[in-house]
Amino acid sequence: MTTNIPQILALDFDGxxxxxxxxxxxxxxxxxxxxxxxxxxxxxEGLAEQFxxxxxxxxxxxxxxxxxxxxxxxxxxxxxxxxxxTIVQQLVQADNLxxxxxxxxxxxLRDEWIGTDLDGWLDLHQFYPGVVDKIQTAIANHIKVxxxxxxxxxFAQRLLQTAGLNxxxxxxxxxxxKRPKYEILRELITTHKIAPEAVYFVEDRLKTLQLxxxxxxxxxxxxxxxxxxxxxPRERGTAENHPRIKLISxxxxxxxxxx
Numbered sequence: 001m002t003t004n005i006p007q008i009l010a011l012d013f014d015g016x017x018x019x020x021x022x023x024x025x026x027x028x029x030x031x032x033x034x035x036x037x038x039x040x041x042x043x044x045e046g047l048a049e050q051f052x053x054x055x056x057x058x059x060x061x062x063x064x065x066x067x068x069x070x071x072x073x074x075x076x077x078x079x080x081x082x083x084x085x086t087i088v089q090q091l092v093q094a095d096n097l098x099x100x101x102x103x104x105x106x107x108x109l110r111d112e113w114i115g116t117d118l119d120g121w122l123d124l125h126q127f128y129p130g131v132v133d134k135i136q137t138a139i140a141n142h143i144k145v146x147x148x149x150x151x152x153x154x155f156a157q158r159l160l161q162t163a164g165l166n167x168x169x170x171x172x173x174x175x176x177x178k179r180p181k182y183e184i185l186r187e188l189i190t191t192h193k194i195a196p197e198a199v200y201f202v203e204d205r206l207k208t209l210q211l212x213x214x215x216x217x218x219x220x221x222x223x224x225x226x227x228x229x230x231x232x233p234r235e236r237g238t239a240e241n242h243p244r245i246k247l248i249s250x251x252x253x254x255x256x257x258x259x
Contacts, residue, residue: 004197004258005141005143005258006138006143006198006199006200006222006258007143007144007192007194007198007199008143008144008145008146008188008189008192008194008198008199008200009135009138009143009144009145009146009200009202010145010146010147010148010184010185010188010199010200010201010202011135011145011146011147011148011201011202011203012147012148012149012202012203012204012205012208012226012229013147013149013151013156013159014149014150014151014204014229014230015204015205015226015228015229015230015231016128016131016202016203016204016226016229017127017128017131017132017135017147017160018125018126018127018128018156018159019125019126019127019128020124020125020159021052021055022048022124022125023121023124023125024051024055024064025043025047025048025051025052025064025068026124027064027106027109027110027113028051028064028065028067028068028106029043029047029065029068030109030113031064031065031102031105031106031109032065032068032069032072034105034109035065035069035095035097035102035105036069036095038072044072047068047071047072050071050077051067051068051071053077054067054071054077054080054081055067055230056081056230056231056232056235057080057081057084057232058230059150059205059207060099060103060150060175061103061106061107061150061151061175062099062100062102062103062106063088063099064106065102065106066088066091066092066102067080067088069091070087070088070091073091075087081232107152110152110155114155114158122158122159122162125159125162127163128228128250129250129254130250130251130253130254130255131250131253131254132163132164132165133254134253134254134257135165136164136165144171144188144192145167145171146171146172146173146184146188147160147167147171147172147173148173148181148184148185148201149172149173149174149175150174150175151174151175152174152175152176153169153172153173153174153175153176153177154169154174155174156172156174157169157172160172180211181201181203181208181211181212182211182212182215182218185199185201185212185218185221186215186217186218189218189221195220196217196218196219196220196221197220197221197222199221199222200221200222200224200257200258201221201222201223201224202224202226202248202253203223203224203225203226203229204225204226204228204229204230204231205229205230205231206225206231206235206238206239206245209223209224209225209239209245210245213242213244213245219244222246223244223245223246224245224246224247224248224253224257225239225245225246225247225248226248226250226253227247227248227249227250228249228250
């Protein structure tokens with residue numbers, strides 16, 4: 001794919017390094033039950049299977065229990081794909097809720113789960129094949145690796161440790177930093193005094209890559225959309241026809257991103 005070696009490898013976490021779909025549904029269901037208090041607290045049959053492909057519409061974690069609410073309400077998958085931004089706000093406003101409160105509940109439930117059943121929580125995650133090896137190769141080649149994620153940094157760090165990646169918390173930018181990813185990329189370029197083209201950014205959200213693309217000073221950053229992550233066929237098609245964003249497969253990431 002390229003023979004250049006990056007100086008910085010910046011990676012999203014969920015949908016690029018780690019597949020947490022099973023955990024997402026489990027913690028989202030627990031949060032949904034706490035927020036909306038359904039009579040039956042056992043997930044309906046088939047609900048998880050409806051949830052998994054629609055994870056692609058989620059931008060931040062607090063939306064996951066709202067997605068379950070949408071599915072329970074019978075909102076069609078096609079409508080969710082097309083109009084999620086409107087739907088999520090309507091559902092939250094209808095019950096006088098707000099994103100911050102839902103997010104706090106979700107994070108608290110996740111913390112409690114980790115505190116009482118860490119092994120069980122970890123077992124609900126798996127790392128995409130070859131990704132951890134590629135990160136280890138990057139580190140061995142003195143490439144600076146950064147994790148830029150909308151997940152809480154402490155959760156990402158704990159999961160990485162289970163894969164043998166003991167990354168310092170200073171290289172993990174979680175949602176707690178409350179800054180757009182393009183601002184973090186800009187900061188890394190400035191801090192390390194490197195050219196933007198020496199930065200490879202692998203992300204599974206097309207919108208995030210498009211925001212980077214709009215930054216005049218980041219035009220040379222190498223942008224990759226992970227086709228194994230949480231994105232839709234339409235988004236992958238858009239990336240294939242984009243002049244800057246490169247659609248990349250898992251095997252291309254592991255074997256050909258650089259030599």
